[in-house]
Amino acid sequence: MTKPAVDLLQGTLDLLILKTLSWGPAHGYAVARWIHQLTGAVLQVGEGSLYPALHRLEERGWIVAEWRLTEHNRRAKFYTLTPKGRQQLGAETDTWLQFVDAVGRVLGATEQPA
C-alpha cells in the first residue's frame, strides 16, 4: 500500500474510533468489534492497527484510558471520549461529510462543466 492511502486510512480510523466511543466508554476489543460489524467487509482493517491509533488519540487528549473490570470480571483498559475529543469528532464528521458530498457530486455529474 502506498503512503497517502495509509494516511487517509489513519484519519478515517481515528474518526471511526471517536464515533464508536461517542456511545460510551469501551475497551479496544469492543471498538474493534463494532467497527467490524458496522462496516462489514468493506473496510478491511488489521485489528492490531487500532491500538496505536487509540494510544495516539489518548496522547492528544481526545480520549482518556482507565483500567476497569468487565462484566466477566476481567481487568480491561477502557477508553472514554473527552469533551475535547467530542469537539474533534464533530469537526471531523463535518469535514468528512463535505468531502463525501463533493466527491459524490463530481462522480454523479452528467455533463462536463463549462
Added chain:
Amino acid sequence: MSATGGRLRRILCGRVRDEVDDELAFHLDLRTRDHLAAGLSPAAARAAAERDFGDVLAVRAACITIDERRQRREERVEYMGDLWQDLRFAARSLRKSAGFALTAIVCIALGVCVTTTIYAAVDAILLRPLPYRDADRLVAVYAQNAPHGYHGSNISYPDYVAWRDGVRSLEALGIWTWTSHALSGAGGEAERVEGAAVAASLFPLLGVRPARGRAFVTAEERPGADREVLLGDALWRRRYGADPAIVGRTITIDASPYVVVGIMPPGFAFPERGQLWVPFATDPAKEAHGNRGYAGAIGRLGPGFTLDRAKADLATVSARLEREFPRDNAGWAAEAMPLRDDLVGDLRRPLLVFFGAVGLVLLIACANVANLMLARGAARQRELAVRAAIGAAAGRLARQILTESLLLALGGGVLGAALSVGGVVALRRAFPDDVPFFDALGIGGAAVGFAVLVSLAAGALFGAVPARRAARVNLNASLRDGTRGAGDGVERSRLRAGLVVAEVALSLVLMVGAGLLVRSYRAIESTDLGFAERGALTMRVSLPEAKYAAPARRQAFLDALLARTAAMPGVTAVGSAQGIPFSGWNVQADYEIEGQPPRRPGDEFVSHFQWVTPGFFAAMGVPLRRGRALTAADRDTAAYVGVVNETFARRAFPGQDPLGRRVRSGKWSPWVTIVGVVGDYRHYRLPQPMGPALYLPFAAEPPHSQTLVARTSLADPLALAPAVHAAVRALDPEVPVYQVQTLEQQVSRSLWRPRLQGQVLAVFAALALLLAVVGIYGVISYAVAQRTRELGLRLALGATRAQVLGLVLGQGGRLALGGVVVGLIGAVALSRMLASLLYGVTALDPLTFGVVPVLLGAVAMLASLGPARRATKVDPIVAMRAD
C-alpha cells in the same frame, strides 16, 4: 537526586510495558474465545486471533513508544508544576516572615556586592586580555642592576641594539621612551600631550595598525627624518574634530612643524594614556652604553620560544656586553617579564588580597544566612512534620527549603549586583588616572555572570544544611512532642554555634588585615615629609625646544614668569624645580667626590640631582641647615655651585664639613662646589627611603621643563591658578601649562595605593563585623527564646536577674571567645601574605593584634546584651505555663 530520578523512570517505563502487554493480551484472549465459540480448536482459535490482529510485536512497540513519550511529557509538566508551586510557596512563606527574608537578602546582597565589585576590578586588570595581537607572547624588556638593587630601570640605545640583533628567541624588539609635547596652533590653546617616541617596529609587533594613514618606517629612525607624528584617536577627535584631511598636513609640535602620517585606532593609548607618537630617532654614533635614558623595549617571542628562553638569551648578550664595556655595563643586564605583569605591576598582590578578603566577607554572609535558616528550620519543624505526615515526600520538603534558599540567594544576588554598580564607581574614584585598564573597569557581562554564579553557589551553600535536615525530619518526635525546647536538637545548636564561631573568626581575620593596612597608611601619611605640603600651588610649564634653544631665552621666560607670579596678591614665595616631590621625577647620577679615591664599579655614590631656582626651597618650606642658599647670582658654570641635602652631606662627608667641597658626575663634567646644606625632604614616592640629593642653580643650565611652586596665603591655592595661567599665556601663548594642582594634592595622589588598600579592607572589615554582630544577636536571641522555660524555672527557683544575665552573656562570650581564638590563629597565618604591603608596622603588629580581639569581643557582648536583658524580664509564671 539523579539516581532517584533514574530509578523512578525505570519503574514507570516498566509500568508502560506491562500495561500495553495486558491490553493486547486482553484483546487476543477475547478474540480467541470468539473463535473457540465458533468451533475452532484452541490452537487454531489462537492462531486465527493472531492473524486477525496483524503484527503483534510491531503494534506493541508502537504503543510503547507513544506511551513513553506521553509519560515523559507528563513528568516534565509535573516537574515544572512542582517547581512553580515550590516557588510560589517559598515566596508566600518568605513574605510571611519578612524580617527573616529581608535580613537574609541584605546579608547576601552585601556579600555579592563586594565580591562582584572586586571581581570587576580583577577582571579589568588581571583577566581581560590586553588589546594586542597574541598579547601573551609580548614581553617587556628593561635594564636591571642586581648589585645596586635596581629593577625595571631605563635602558641604553646600544644595549637595545645588541639585544635586538643578538636574541633569536625574540622575533621583534622595539624601543620606546616617554615624551611629552607642546601642541599649539590649530585646534585650540597650547596644551601638553603625553606620548612616546617609538621604534618603527613597535606598533607592528603589538599588532596595532593606524586606522588612517600609515605607520612609521625604519628610515624615519634618524634625526632630521623624524618630523612626523601619529595621533591618537581621542586626541584627533578632541582637538581636530575628527577631520580625516589632517593626515598629510603639518601641525605645530614643540613650536616645530610635524607632518601627521596617520591616526591610530580608537581606544589605543601608549604608554598608559599617551596619545601622540613620534619616531624614535637617534644617532647611534652619539649614543653611549652608559646612557640609560630610554624607558624600555617591548618584544614578541618567536614561534616556539618561551619567556625563559628569551631571558636566557638576553642574559647571554648582556654578559657579553658586560665583558666588552666593563665601565658602562658592569652589573647591568636585561630584565624581561610578560607585558601584562609590567602593566599591572605591583597591583596584582593588593587585588588578590582584596579578592581573598571579599571571599571571607561572602563566607561570613553565607554562614549568617545558614544560621538564620537553621533557626527558622527549628521554628518550622512542626510545620514540616505536619506536611510530611499528610504525604509530602522528604525529597519534596528538602526541595522546598532549597527553593527558598535559592530564591533568597537570587534576591540578594540581584540587589547585590545593583549595589555593585555603585561599588565600582567608588572603586574607580579611589584609583588615580594613570592606572592601566582603569577605563575598562565597570559592571559588564562577566561581572553580572559572576554575581549570579556567586549568589547561586551561596544559596546552595547555606541552603544545603537546612535542606538535608528537612529531608530527615523525624515525624514521631516532632509531632508527639509539642514543646518547643525539645524539638531543637543538640546537633542543631552545635551547628549554629559552630557557624557563629566561624563568622567571628573570619571577621577577626579581616579586621586584623584591615587594621594592619590602615596602620600602614597612617604611618606613611604621618611620615615627616620635610616640606610644607599645605598652601602651595604647583604647575608645570615646558618651553618648546625649537623656540627656546638658547638658554638665555629660557632664563628670560622663567625670570619673567616668576617675577609676575611673585607680584600677585597672596603669593608669599615662588620658585621652580625640574621635578617636585612625588611627581615621579627621580633622575640620578653617579658622583665623584674630590679628595676621595674613585669608587669601585657597583659601589658608586649615587645621588638625585636637579636644577632649581633660588626661591624654590623657600616656596617648598624646606629649611636651610648650613651655609647659604642659591642666589640669582649663581649662574656661572665655571664657578659651579650647588647645595646638597643632609643625607648627601652625611654619606659623602661623614664627620666632615661639606661646605667648600667639590663633586662632579663624571670626568667631563664641571666640578660643583657645595655652598649649603638644606633639610632632607621626601622626594620620591613613599615608602622609599630618603636618598642623597644635589640641587644646582637653574641659571647655570636652564632646563626646558620646570614645575612652578607658589606658596600663598590664600585659603585655596588653586584660586591662584587662573592668574598664573594668564601670565604664561601673556608671555607666550605657545607654552602649555599642565599638571595644575596643589602640593597637597600631589602628595595625596601619590599615596593612593596604601590609602586604597586601607580603605577597601576597612570597608570589608566593617561589613564583616556587622554581619558577625547580626549572627551573634540572632543566635543568642534564638537561644533565649528556646530556653524561656528553663530560665523561668531558674528565676522561680531563686536565681537573681543578674545571674540570668550572666548566664546568657556567658553563652555569647563563649562563642565570641571561640571565634577570637580560631581567628587569631588564622590571622597570624594570613597576615604574612600582607607583609609586602605593609609599611611602618610588622605583620604581627601588637597593637592591631591586641585591639582587634578586644573590640570584636566587646561588640559581641554588646550584641548579646539585648537578648540577655530580655531573658531577665522573663516572667516565671508565664514561662512555666507556656506550651
